Amino acid sequence: MSMGPKQAILAEFAGVARALGHAHRLELLEHLGQGERGVDALAARVGLSLANASQHLQQLRRAGLVANRRDGKFIYYRLADDGVTDLLTTLRRQSERNLAEVDRIRRGYFADRDSFEPVSREDLLERVASGLVTVLDVRPQDEFGQGHLPGAVNIPLGELQDRLAELDPDREVIAYCRGAYCVFAFEAVAALRAQGRPARR
Structure with missing residues (x-):
């Protein structure tokens, strides 16, 4: 038929x-x-x-x-x-809303690593414009070169410990990478906090 x-x-x-x-x-x-x-x-x-x-x-x-x-x-x-990108965002949001396992993994792995709420893009851009924060892009340099947030500083995660002096110690650092579940930003925040630096993702 x-x-x-x-x-x-x-x-x-x-x-x-x-x-x-x-x-x-x-x-x-x-x-x-x-x-x-x-x-x-x-x-x-x-x-x-x-x-x-x-x-x-x-x-x-x-x-x-x-x-x-x-x-x-x-x-x-x-x-x-x-x-x-829109399709992937919809897939992620739908899965987060309706799949208990996604929520369990998210809470168990990601939430435990970041006690602060993530900063929204709009809030981040306002803070950057007012000079309150340093935006740290921890992706590899080639990805940074493809595009990044305005004013972002690129220090790939593997280089962070050696390049801490490049970050103003008096400014909060907002770390970001590829997306909501990219572990680089979480690891960067943990490394910065271990050095006594204020940091979020």
Whole structure:
């Protein structure tokens, strides 16, 4: 029996949902949210073999979630458009609202590491404009170069201990990285607080 137009469209939607249905693919999308990346770099960041990363990226491309370009022997991927970020945000919020396990993990791992409420983007930009805080971007330098918050200072997490002197000791530090569940910001806040520095994420 042939599919009607509605069923055909729903089958296409299901293909997108299937592409989102793997943790490695979601993590690849999170990294691509920071900017265009080569397959090698993505594989290394996510901890996958080149072949596995390539297969996951091809599935995301077939679903229309990423686009790619070739430069000689190298293939670079990027998010297809801003709607992908919106889709991932909706997926995260829906999961946080309705899945007890997500809430349990969030409270058990992330909440225990940060006793202060995170700073909203709007509040952060106001504090930066008034000179009250230092915004610390703890992502790798190449991600910082792809885009960052205005006025942010880039000190990758692995360099933080050696570069503490670059941060004004009298200003609160607001650390950020890739997203709500990126552990770099939590680890940076813990390291700064251990040195007696006021810090939040």
